[in-house]
Amino acid sequence: MSSGLVVDAHHHFWPQPRPELYPWLTEPLAGLRRPFGPDDLRPLLEAAGVDRTVLVQTRSSLDESIDLLATAAGSGFTFTNGVLGGTVQPLDVHVYVLNGSMPLPAPVTNLQLS
Numbered sequence: 001m002s003s004g005l006v007v008d009a010h011h012h013f014w015p016q017p018r019p020e021l022y023p024w025l026t027e028p029l030a031g032l033r034r035p036f037g038p039d040d041l042r043p044l045l046e047a048a049g050v051d052r053t054v055l056v057q058t059r060s061s062l063d064e065s066i067d068l069l070a071t072a073a074g075s076g077f078t079f080t081n082g083v084l085g086g087t088v089q090p091l092d093v094h095v096y097v098l099n100g101s102m103p104l105p106a107p108v109t110n111l112q113l114s
Helices: 027-032 038-048 062-074
Strands: 007-011 052-056 080-087 091-097 109-113
Touching (some): 052 062, 062 080
Parallel strands (some): 007 052
Antiparallel strands (some): 091 109
16 A cells, blocks of 8 residues: 555535536436535545545636635645636636645646637
């Protein structure tokens, strides 16, 4: 077994999903139509031996990206150490590395994709 850090590089949190905000939550995914947050993920990470995660937005929204940063901060940065968020038109992707010292960090990577 490796003694290195294990990172889950892609997971999502969302509040009670509203159909107009989460149109991809179609009937085959009905089981996902409930809030998911740190308390849902934490026991799964512990069971799998995952040390850190990167939280990825579920929709293209600056508001959601800010909410995700607040969620990561609110969990005490115990496992979420990065947030990937952005907006569309133009597609603007920001990668944030969190260390608990800043509630809304400046992006360490800013990719303009066309």
